[in-house]
Amino acid sequence: MPKSLYISRKQELPLKGDSTSLFLQVIISIAVFIFAITLSGVLSVNTMLYNWNRSILGSLTVQIMPVNDTNKEKAAAQTLAHQEKAVEFLQNVDGIIKVTPLTDEQLKQLIQPWLGDGVNLDSLPIPRIIDVKLAPDAEINFVDLAQKLAQTSSQASVDNHKLWLSKLIRFADGLKLIASTVLFLVTIITSGAIFYTTRMSLGLHRNIIEILHIMGAKDTYVAQQYGKRMAFLGFCGGCLGLFFAVPVIFFISSLAVQIEGGIISEASLSFGDWITIFSLPLFSMFIAMLTAYYTVKRTLQKML
């Protein structure tokens, strides 16, 4: 067998020996660690929001507060008039399929556990109640609905758990926004680190790159070698970061589960979410590879 067959091919650019390799791997590991935990947080909040939305029944309750007047009969009549206005308004809202004002008898039944039998509603400032059924696919903006209803009848207010939940949803959306910003910043910082270490390495290997160019190498030839090396570092760093992140995610999840019946216990990760988290090393690999590749191409145009 010819001697040359034993010769293994070495990369023209000795990137394995770069002192920046370890630094980059650590940076990428930390980035993926933060990314994985933040991403799991975002995905959990998404699940939580989905569960909350699903749990909301297709109904709401409208209260008509009693009109305050010394003439009780007049006050009762005005309250009923407000109720009629509210009913008329609600019947014309898209997505509402049924509007049922509660009768005196039904109201008595409602307050009976607290006030006992034989209550005369006329003598008490009891609000009138309207039960509203929503279509299953109704897309109603409840804040907007409450505002319009208040304009129709000053005594009317929407008593809807979605109104309460919407504040939580807004809070959760805020959390998601913060988390997304963190994810964005982590990606930018990691790309920045790759950008600068790649440029540093290009300066370090300038002589070799000059030789390669004189031999007829295109910029892509050099860029591919950097891309491959950074892809390897990105993948290894990503795996390392994930290795440390997964136990932390499990720990946080177990803490959330311990809050039984609470809002946070709704926050869990689905199988798809776990696939997303476990694909992070691939993501870091692509980010590292593309950043290095385009950094080299851009830098070489200025350098040589």
Added chain:
Amino acid sequence: MGENTNIIEMHNVGIRYDQGPEILSDIKLGLKKGSFHFLTGKSGAGKTSLLSMMYLAQKPSRGSMSVFGKNINFANRDNLAALRRRIGVVFQDFRLLAHLNAFDNVALPLRVCGMDEREVRKRVTELLNWVELDAHMQDTPDTLSGGEKQRIAIARAVINRPELLLADEPTGNVDNFIAAKLMKLFVELNKLGTTVVIATHSDKLINDFAYPRLHLQNRHLHIIQPAHYSMLREKADA
């Protein structure tokens, strides 16, 4: 490209580094395909600068220059890379890649072109045998002598069968026997159609081979034919 076409054409070419004075001025040159020239001049005359323009490591500061019929003033980076693949270069200081063994150094131009690895192995092994370095295939440059490095550098320059071969003092570090053998290689390549330019200080080389000289003096290029050179030498001797 026909026999009489110029491989390299320079019109009023000048070169300067940064804001410094011109190293070379008003260079006019038409290097015919298949020609053989020596490039001479005192140290610091600009031989390396002229060669580096020829192998497209730098563009002229002024004037126009064409290589293989392509005006390099308007060539993009990929065009330049394609042109460089047709040029073989031997550097005075070898410029071998220290972390690669002799085989990988010689294989470099072929791999850069994306040649099949089997063909690379075949060609490199053959050439290393020819320059009598087959026993050093796996040795890195730091373990080789100056002469061996020189031969590796020359093998790297010719492995791709270049149309233009530029060599800066290619026989400076080898004994007379190896020098003669290397010159024979250059002459053989030239006979096969390769245009050759050899920068040298060696009078022996210039005397032994009757090729025209591109002589650099006072920033300008003079072309001296062998007969004229012999006459000058005779006058000087007298």
